[in-house]
Amino acid sequence: MEQQSLVLEDIHFSYGQVAALRGVSLTMGSGAIGLLGPNGAGKSTLLRIILGFLSPHKGQGRVLGYDILCEQRSLRRYVGYMPEDDCLIPGMDAVSFTAFFGELSGMPRAEAMKRAHDVLFYVGLGESRYRLLETYSAGMQQRLKLAQALVHDPRLLFLDEPTSNLDPQGRAEILDLIVDITSKKDISVLISSHILTDIEFLCSSVVILNKGLVAAQGLLADLRRARFNLYELKVKGESDGFLKKLESRGCRPEMTEDGLLKIYMPSGLNNMEIVRAAAEEKVQIRQFIKSRTSLEDLFAQTVGVD
């Protein structure tokens, strides 16, 4: 049976009167999971609870087998965290910086130093490991954050917006590193990002939070199949009535800027309903393609935003 790296059951948390999490339950095995949600969905609160900084008002959970309520310090020893913001200590070079945080995780000093060299080579900072951190570019700082998160060889890695503020090449390099970590090594990775294409590239599973609840959770492929079908149409004729008819049948039509009509169709509905509606409204269908639903489509459908 697969070891669950993260198990949360019915987690509730409120900031005063404002409920941030309202019964979140989720499990995470190995591999990479994307954590998605609009602003205010409860992602940060969930990460704070998982790292043991907040105690849930109700519910329980374990991270790598450690109780989130009473073993917070122990669990942080085995968890790596790469924050979104640029983080550094001025005056330090990359080796001493990385080794320092290895030591704070509980590594012996000499081993932390040796390991710091290794992870810096791994993330591609080997040649510049003795440079002052203030002189690092945005891409190098991103790699440095990954190095400090990996230095103590965590079993669970939290990556918060790992590709933000990067140029295309830097982004591709960080993505390659994360793919390498998630695919070949026995480290579970939870990635929180607003760049949905990155999540789609890196993760096989996603958790979508919305208004403090888990709106969707599971394998990306299953969610795409189970939730809706997406069709792309090109039509000729007056389409207003056609769109209204589709909406009345539970579909969500969306006209793109280049005149393509996207129709999100509930999974139980037959695609012939589209053809029937077009016939009733005397609209010609010039193109009818079953499209592959992107994560963006899934996200929009789940949280109800365009």
Add this chain to the structure above:
Amino acid sequence: MIRDRGYFHWDGAFIDRRWPWWPITRQGLRLAFKMKLFKFIFVGSLVPAFVFLAGVYISERLEDFKAMVHGRGTLISVDPAFFKTYYSIDFLLLMLVMLMLFSGAGLIADDAKHNALQLYFSRPIRKKDYFLGKAGVLWFFLLILTLVPGLLFILFKIIFSGSFALLRSFPWLPLSVLAESLILTVFFSLYTLLLSSLSSNRRYVSIMIFGVYIFSDILFGIFYGLVRSPYAALISIKANLQQVAAFLFRLKPAFAVSWVYSLLILGAICVLSVFVLNRRIKGVTVIR
């Protein structure tokens, strides 16, 4: 050595440090000594200790310095007043402030500015360990300038005189040295950490560390000039430290105000510092 660009696991074992804050202190000390100006200030702040140590030597080698005595019985007397003078001279207190300014202004401010707090608190350390680690940097410098010289004065006096007369006459002196050193150390470290936590700009913090200390003394001077009341001394950080030092060495304070008030004011600043630090630095800020 050419390394493969590949990830591999670490096969070592984690250790439970007795003092989890020690790596933070060690790192802080390394960073402080990297600053050239700091090294200069640090050496300069040791000057009073060496001058007073020379005073201890002179006090026991009077024969060698007869030409300087000009008929007086004693040149320098090593007694509680000698110690009180060392601990309350303006130059030493100013150098302590300067040391705090260079070594302590950025301790929390830099972490806040460069988001390093997130990295600290995602590790298995408590807020207490973080503060102890930062305070440890300041304690190192403060104790080197307070406790170490005080104990060395006593030790060298015993060595140079070849007797325990000083301790026989004033058996409480080592305790007074210890208490005064602790008061200076605790006060200046909390004062510095408090101000360092109030801004993420090291320069502003530096100005505050120096400015509050000097301004409180200037304000005291103005009020004293206006009202001629010794209670005006309670406004000044320096005067409060000097009042407490006078009590600890069983001497008459410079101002006719009870030392208890001064101790209460210094204590209140320390309590306020702990309260503010606790409020401003939170582990939960790790995730924004």
